[in-house]
Amino acid sequence: MRVLILFLLCAACLSACNTDAGEKTQLTQEQIVAQIRTLESALAQNLSQPAIDTATADSLIDKAMRYANSFPQDSLSPQFLFRAADVARGIGEQGLAVTLWGKVAKVYEGSRYAPESLFLLAFTLDNDLRDTSRARQAYEEFLEQYPKHPLANDARELLKVLQSGKTPEEMIREFQQQH
Numbered sequence: 001m002r003v004l005i006l007f008l009l010c011a012a013c014l015s016a017c018n019t020d021a022g023e024k025t026q027l028t029q030e031q032i033v034a035q036i037r038t039l040e041s042a043l044a045q046n047l048s049q050p051a052i053d054t055a056t057a058d059s060l061i062d063k064a065m066r067y068a069n070s071f072p073q074d075s076l077s078p079q080f081l082f083r084a085a086d087v088a089r090g091i092g093e094q095g096l097a098v099t100l101w102g103k104v105a106k107v108y109e110g111s112r113y114a115p116e117s118l119f120l121l122a123f124t125l126d127n128d129l130r131d132t133s134r135a136r137q138a139y140e141e142f143l144e145q146y147p148k149h150p151l152a153n154d155a156r157e158l159l160k161v162l163q164s165g166k167t168p169e170e171m172i173r174e175f176q177q178q179h
Contacts, residue, residue: 029074032067036060036080043087057091060084065100078108082117089120094128097121115146119155126158136162 039060046053064084068077085100101124104117122138125131139159143152161171 029067029071032063032070033076036063036067039063040083052091054091057087061088061093061096061100068103072107078104078111078113078117081108082113085117085120089124089128094124098124098129109145115142115149116151118142118145119149119151122155123158126162132162 039056042056043053043060046056061084064080067074068081071077081100081104085097085104088094088100089097098121101117101121104111105114105121108114118138119142122135122142125138126135129135136159139155139162142149142155143159146152164171166174
């Protein structure tokens with residue numbers, strides 16, 4: 001009889017845990033969104049500070065990546081990854097920024113964040129990482145996919161600079177001499 005009661009108690013506990021699992025998943029998603037929003041606010045409030053709070057930035061990037069991996073179909077995923085890439089670039093993690101913008105551009109190509117992600121990927125490869133070959137490819141891909149985007153003229157001009165083989169400093173000097 002004790003064994004039967006113990007078995008029923010265990011079954012009841014397991015059953016209760018299983019019914020909470022669905023609710024917990026929903027709460028977990030909402031909690032992650034709230035945490036990301038809180039971290040974004042904290043970083044925005046500290047923009048006037050001379051040093052970036054890298055711990056908060058790292059936490060934001062981590063949570064955004066986890067969110068996108070856990071909820072890849074959610075409409076917030078490309079937004080969170082886009083912002084995380086921007087934060088990554090801001091703390092000097094340009095390689096991570098390129099990776100995150102690349103994911104937004106490819107996985108979420110229908111998202112409103114995809115065009116700007118591809119442009120910023122190209123710009124970061126060009127300006128920060130000095131990877132002219134990959135930058136050229138990314139600018140060309142951007143122009144092929146989004147020829148009428150507001151950033152298309154900027155992409156064309158930056159691509160011309162890359163194709164000229166001149167450094168930005170040389171281009172500035174030439175511009176100053178012409179004007």
